[in-house]
Amino acid sequence: MTKHIGERVAKPLRRGDGPNKFRLSAMDTATTTYDGDDGWAKRPPAVLECPRCGGDILQHHSRDDIDCPHCVAEFSYQKFPELELNHLTCPVCRSEMAHGQRHPEAFDLVEWATCNGCRYHWEFKHSYS
Template identity: 45%
Template sequence: MGTAAYMYDLCKRGLDKIIDPLRKDESLEHFTLAIPEAQTTTVDSVQGWQRRPPAILACPGCDGDMEQPNAIGPISCTNCWREFPNEEFADHELRSMRCPRCETEMQWGRRHPQLFDIPEWATCPDCQYHWDLDHWFKRRRR
């Protein structure tokens, strides 16, 4: 075996030792790009108000929790049975948003509080599911 062939074989064995742990799940069923420490890569990401995660709001009548499972559904209180139309979402205090994948309470916020009185993003700290309000304006084609 020549020197070049020996070096090739040595490099190949070294790379195989590094790559072998990545080959354990060949089905890619559990493969994700999410890195919890960095929290910059998400597993699933959706956009648009219609695809907003379930929200919990404060009831103005009994101060209980009102649930709104989706952005187009009514807002209803399970304690005092009040119901509000979905257009009044911004009129109520948002207490939390729930991840549609794992049911964990999501972190959420507003990037432009002077423009929007609704949440503009939400990210799950457990599974890195991410929702973003799609408010970018479409560019005109020339």
């Protein structure tokens, strides 16, 4: 009986033959995540610390220039790894997100972020080669 119920639940999620039998993405398979994105282009808004005045700089999109609203400091989006990341802001509920790195020896960037409020999750998409 239990096996039959399990099969009925899993059937719409099945993809077919092969080792990856389900079509869920990594974000979908996490039991605590409800919504998510991956890729640097979809990175949540970032709040950076201005190295000149210490104020907060909001960078809405990953390719936006970084301009401090409190002083005259301006940075290209390419300088993001050199600036201090205070936090990422959840694009769904605007809460501060927990964030971190999985491969600090390989990347100078934040690689993941999760909102503890609405469970939105973002992943930096990269190759492991």
